[in-house]
Amino acid sequence: MDFSVIINELPLYFEGLLLTAQLVPFSLILGFLAAIPVAIMRLSRNPLVNYPAFAFTYFFRGTPLLVQLFLLYAGVGQLDGYSALTKEFDFLKGAYFFALLAFFFNTTAYTAEIFRGAMAETPFGEIEAAKACGMSKWMILRRITIPSALRRALPAYSNEVIFMLHGSALASTITLVDLTGAARIVQSRYYAPFEAFITAGVFYFVLTFLLVWAFRLIEKHFNKHLNRREETVIEVVT
Amino acid sequence: MKKFLVAAVAAAMTFTAGSASAQEELRIGVEGAYPPFSSVDPSGNLIGFDIEIANAICDEMKVKCTLVTQDWDGIIPALLAKKYDAIIASMSITEERKQKVDFSEKYYNTPARFLRKKDSGIEITAESLEGKSVGVQRGTIHDTFLTAEFPNVDIKRYGTQDEAYLDMTAGRVDLLLADSIAMDDGFVKTDAGKDYELFGPSYSEPKYFGDGAGIAVRKEDTDLRDRLSAAIKGIRANGVYKSINDKYFDFDIY
Numbered sequence: 001m002d003f004s005v006i007i008n009e010l011p012l013y014f015e016g017l018l019l020t021a022q023l024v025p026f027s028l029i030l031g032f033l034a035a036i037p038v039a040i041m042r043l044s045r046n047p048l049v050n051y052p053a054f055a056f057t058y059f060f061r062g063t064p065l066l067v068q069l070f071l072l073y074a075g076v077g078q079l080d081g082y083s084a085l086t087k088e089f090d091f092l093k094g095a096y097f098f099a100l101l102a103f104f105f106n107t108t109a110y111t112a113e114i115f116r117g118a119m120a121e122t123p124f125g126e127i128e129a130a131k132a133c134g135m136s137k138w139m140i141l142r143r144i145t146i147p148s149a150l151r152r153a154l155p156a157y158s159n160e161v162i163f164m165l166h167g168s169a170l171a172s173t174i175t176l177v178d179l180t181g182a183a184r185i186v187q188s189r190y191y192a193p194f195e196a197f198i199t200a201g202v203f204y205f206v207l208t209f210l211l212v213w214a215f216r217l218i219e220k221h222f223n224k225h226l227n228r229r230e231e232t233v234i235e236v237v238t
Numbered sequence: 239m240k241k242f243l244v245a246a247v248a249a250a251m252t253f254t255a256g257s258a259s260a261q262e263e264l265r266i267g268v269e270g271a272y273p274p275f276s277s278v279d280p281s282g283n284l285i286g287f288d289i290e291i292a293n294a295i296c297d298e299m300k301v302k303c304t305l306v307t308q309d310w311d312g313i314i315p316a317l318l319a320k321k322y323d324a325i326i327a328s329m330s331i332t333e334e335r336k337q338k339v340d341f342s343e344k345y346y347n348t349p350a351r352f353l354r355k356k357d358s359g360i361e362i363t364a365e366s367l368e369g370k371s372v373g374v375q376r377g378t379i380h381d382t383f384l385t386a387e388f389p390n391v392d393i394k395r396y397g398t399q400d401e402a403y404l405d406m407t408a409g410r411v412d413l414l415l416a417d418s419i420a421m422d423d424g425f426v427k428t429d430a431g432k433d434y435e436l437f438g439p440s441y442s443e444p445k446y447f448g449d450g451a452g453i454a455v456r457k458e459d460t461d462l463r464d465r466l467s468a469a470i471k472g473i474r475a476n477g478v479y480k481s482i483n484d485k486y487f488d489f490d491i492y
Contacts, residue, residue: 074401077408086409093410175373175394175405185395188311188377191338 005190006199009182016182017203023178024168027100028161031107036146038108039115053112060109065167068106073098073174095174103171107164114156118149151222158215162208169204179203262301264462265322266292270307271398273424274486275328278307290482291345291473292326295453298469298478311377311397314338317454324466325454328417330379332448339454342466346491347450349440350380351418353406353425355433360412362438367391373402373411380415383446399424406434419491 006013041053060068073095076082086093122145130140172181183200187193220227268288269276276288284305296303306322317325317339331341352372354360360370368390374381376395384393394411396402403425405411414421418436425431441447453466473479474492483490 074404077404077410083409095410173397175396175401177395181395184311185376189334189382191314191335193312193315 001194002192003195003199005192006186006195009186009189012177012182012185013179013199013203016177016179016200019171019176019181020165020168020178020207023096023099023103023171023176024165027103027107027168028164030104031111031164034104034108035111035115038112039119039149040141042112042116043119056105057109057112060105061113065102065106066170066173069099069102069170069174072102095171095176099168099171099174099176103164103168106167107160110160110163111157114153114160115149118153118156119145121152122148154215154219154222158211158219161215162211165207165211166204263304264296264299264301264324265304265306266296267308267313267317267322267325267327268292268305269310269313269327271310271400272328272420275420277424287346287482287486288326288328290485291479294473294478294482295326295466295469298472299465309397310375314454317456320456323455323459323462328420328451329454330448331450331452332379332382332446334382335454338457340457340460340463341452341454342463343470344450344452344492345470347442348417348419348491349442350383350415350447351421351436351440352438353414353416353421353434353436354412355406356435357433358412364390367413370412371410372413372415373405374415375399375402378416379447380417383441383443384415386446403430407431419487423486 038053038056041049042057044050076098082092091097126144126148127140130144135143168178169180171178172184175181177185179200183196186199187196190196268284270278270284272286272288274286276284276286279285284307289305292303292305304322306316308316308321310327313325313327313329314335316322325339326345328346329335329341331344335341352362360366367388369392371392371394372384372388373394373396374384376397381393381395384391391413394402394405396405399416399420402411402414402416406414406425407430418440422436426434426436453463453470455463455466470479479492480490483492
């Protein structure tokens, strides 16, 4: 293996890193915000509210991300009137918007299901206490159900974030030069698949490590009240 | 029963060994997504100039051929991994590729050109090309040429030429750069490509475009390489090449 070719191409990898570091956080932030209302809709007993949310999450969890990406990018590109529309809206021309859209839909669907599960498991005592204090339905949702559910959902959500990072590699299939796209260019330029993809792998590895570390801090911060204090543990033992 | 099985297996093995020595088998890597050189027809058969040349060369060498389709950006790695023994996929002979594989003599050579939409008004000048997006197939000589000679354009790299045509018709790229014949027959002459045209100069600098398209083999297979070169000469001499050439092109592309 000859990693000297990689040194010359490092700027390309950093260019790719920049794109990955845009696409993933953007889609995750948007997806997080959209997932909360979708999760609430999924908990509704009214079928008119529940079913659209169910259909959405069912579709986006039921099909591969690659299929969704191709449907949005290649599919929409073949529709009549698409090229006329690109003249009005320049952002529709590139692949960036479609990648962002596909990632956003996908992560919204998964995150909504994670949140729905966490909300459904809210201890009844918490809600009962809130009712006893005279809180309205919406206030309970805002002050008790959502914050409590988000805390409980953190470990599962951190998984979704890591999956999204790795799923973003698919952006390279629609001409975008993300980390994987950079690796594919290097691979085809030097016929050095090992060197090219190992380098991309190292970048993803570092990013994943940073995410895991960040989520540990976040969990520690938000779940402070659940951690047993040192003294308590000793008391139990003695 | 056991003895019988052993005997049957032994017999079968002698039989296959015997037939293998009677006719050597050669596996050839082709792309299958680069019309008119190599594509898959609606019923799933491989068709095109590369395919027919591959079959003609196998007949000339008197070997049995199996064609294996492989995406372009993995086509050399798969040769090195012995998924097949030779590549007949319009692969241009270049110095970079020669570091990994060996080539037969060329079997054709055509220039590269730009493709534009007929009413686009784009010209090949520094000002006109500034900021325009140009689609190219990733890892091709056209990619190398465009990257080095046109630093002001926004290069979009595609896995296959078909994807580049799709984005051209969707208006996502302003220009394409590829082999002139491949685009003429594979796109401009088709229904989808009727609003598009090749324009500008023909590019064939050997520095980028090499010495034409050859058959790639692993470096250690020098014997196979020489036999393939001889077979190309053979079909050139006996008229088989010409009859295939005339089916696809109006002029001799050798």
